[in-house]
Amino acid sequence: MSVDLRSYLAAAERAGLLDRVPELLSPAEPLARRLHEAGERIVRFDRVRGYAAPIVGGVVASRALLARTLGTSPGELVRTVMAALDATRPCRVVRDAPFLAHVVRKPDLGGIIPIVRFYPERGRRFLTGTIVIVRTRSGMNLSFHRMMFLGRNRLSVRVVPRHLHAVLAEGGGRAEVAVVCGVHPAVELAAATSGPPELDELRLASALLHGRLDCVELDGFRVPAHAELVLRGRFTGALADEGPFVDLTGTYDGIRRQPVLEIARLYHRDDWIYRTILPGGAEHRALMGIPQEPRILRIVANAVPGVVAVALTVGGCSWLHAVVSIRKRAEGDGRNAGLAALAAHPSLKRVTVVDDDVDPWNADDVEWAVATRFQPDRDLFVITGARGSSLDPSRDLATETTAKWILDATIPLGRSRRDFVRVVPGPV
Ligand SMILES: Cc1cc2nc3c(=O)[nH]c(=O)nc-3n(C[C@H](O)[C@H](O)[C@H](O)COP(=O)(O)O)c2cc1C
Incomplete structure (x- = not known):
């Protein structure tokens, strides 16, 4: 090397x-x-x-x-x-x-x-x-x-x-x-x-x-x-x-x-x-975001041992939005994983929690999970008045605070997984 x-x-x-x-x-x-x-x-x-x-x-x-x-x-x-x-x-x-x-x-x-x-x-x-x-x-x-x-x-x-x-x-x-x-x-x-x-x-x-x-x-x-x-x-x-x-x-x-x-x-x-x-370019995002992932993963693992991966998403500037994938063992794991991620990286504004059959680095896959496993009135949690990132132009400029949200797009444990797993054509 x-x-x-x-x-x-x-x-x-x-x-x-x-x-x-x-x-x-x-x-x-x-x-x-x-x-x-x-x-x-x-x-x-x-x-x-x-x-x-x-x-x-x-x-x-x-x-x-x-x-x-x-x-x-x-x-x-x-x-x-x-x-x-x-x-x-x-x-x-x-x-x-x-x-x-x-x-x-x-x-x-x-x-x-x-x-x-x-x-x-x-x-x-x-x-x-x-x-x-x-x-x-x-x-x-x-x-x-x-x-x-x-x-x-x-x-x-x-x-x-x-x-x-x-x-x-x-x-x-x-x-x-x-x-x-x-x-x-x-x-x-x-x-x-x-x-x-x-x-x-x-x-x-x-x-x-x-x-x-x-x-x-x-x-x-x-x-x-x-x-x-x-x-x-x-x-x-x-x-x-x-x-x-x-x-x-x-x-x-x-x-x-x-x-x-x-x-x-x-x-x-x-x-x-x-x-x-290049400021604001792909490299700036990669070098800022990726080194945060090990730390966030470790802190989330303390709260939810079934955590599999943490991704700071490119669309979220590799800084403001994360996807956490977990192997869900108990109801509430999704919410806890989201809260732990927010605590681990104070600049985070949105955490989407998905099951481990979803690729956290694939934006289409994550959106698919939100489309098929998530109900906003049940699975969306909003925290107001928290400290966020000074990089977010939409923050409250007077108080330097922001709202944060957790989207729990994991399958409810009480439901049959069969209704939610992706079916792909198999061999004949
Ligand atoms: C490309 C790049 C540019 C950065 N620019 C700054 C900066 O201008 N000011 C700053 O305080 N941190 C900046 N950071 C973040 C810090 O370098 C980073 O948070 C670092 O881990 C802080 O080190 P510490 O934990 O030892 O304090 C930048 C990071 C990267 C990857």
Whole structure:
């Protein structure tokens, strides 16, 4: 298995999964449009106007691609991540790293990095494939954060209240960090996984790569040694406007005051590749949603041991809607599974619970279950005034609350299954 981005891309190209764009394009909307049109394929822009680095996107734009990076199948992906979460392991610490080959002090980021302008409004340019590494009491915390270019070496960074937010709050808004961009997708998957505060995502990545992740010590940070681009800097305690940004829903998010990050040093490999993620695109959804599924599955399993799978649906922005499939053992299991899923992922707005003969990842199959097994006056449960996702434009803007609903589309236990099972033509 490859352990860095470039060897993974080379393998993907050999497998016919990567498209190369040879035309000279500037890092702006036409390039973003090509990424959008690529859907679930990997795209590499070989020639970028004004920059030496090529740009790559769509690296893990689907469940199938993400599974492939871990050498597993889409059906086994969640179990693979759960097994790694149970058996995290340290990365191999090495003395040298390819990214140390080039260092620029007080870099003019906009002159070196082809930071993409994805959407025309207000001309904002964002780094989107950026993972922040911060030291915590229990190790290294890694999380994705988009970064809006403010000029020279300054960025405003979107930080929602999770672990990096807590570290900043403790430090009065100040913190030293390293930022990596362009790492093996297993490191990206680990960084996108929300675990307890003590989860060291580098250890998770190392487990996903069967111990083959090399890390180097950089100013007290452990950093993947084969990263394409590494930034060292500090949150200054200042705030600046961030946004508007097109988020998971494909709609504009608002403008907020967010922490300012000042970059002191930029490192990159020879012939480095710049990794980007199209905001609101298939890859953004895949990387946000899929890493949540193991956690939700585990929490639902506590309430309903017969849970089989949890899917965050693409139509629900891989964030707001879930389908939970269960092997129903007692009346009420469907409702309990829905409640547990809502508790496990506070951004969830709708949970559809189905029996295990329904494919939770197939929207037509799920709708079939709702059409044939669900009665709204009996099986629909609405919870009002709950905390939801700030990404949902339909939320109550004054209170930041939302209603949530559970659709229990499981077969009532008192009824004969024969009335509900799908009949397919059998052999004569
Ligand atoms: C592509 C992508 C972009 C993301 N952008 C942000 C962001 O801008 N700000 C943020 O706070 N979280 C963002 N996230 C979510 C966090 O990275 C994710 O919730 C992570 O698991 C949080 O880590 P933690 O559990 O260690 O706090 C993004 C995730 C992905 C996959």
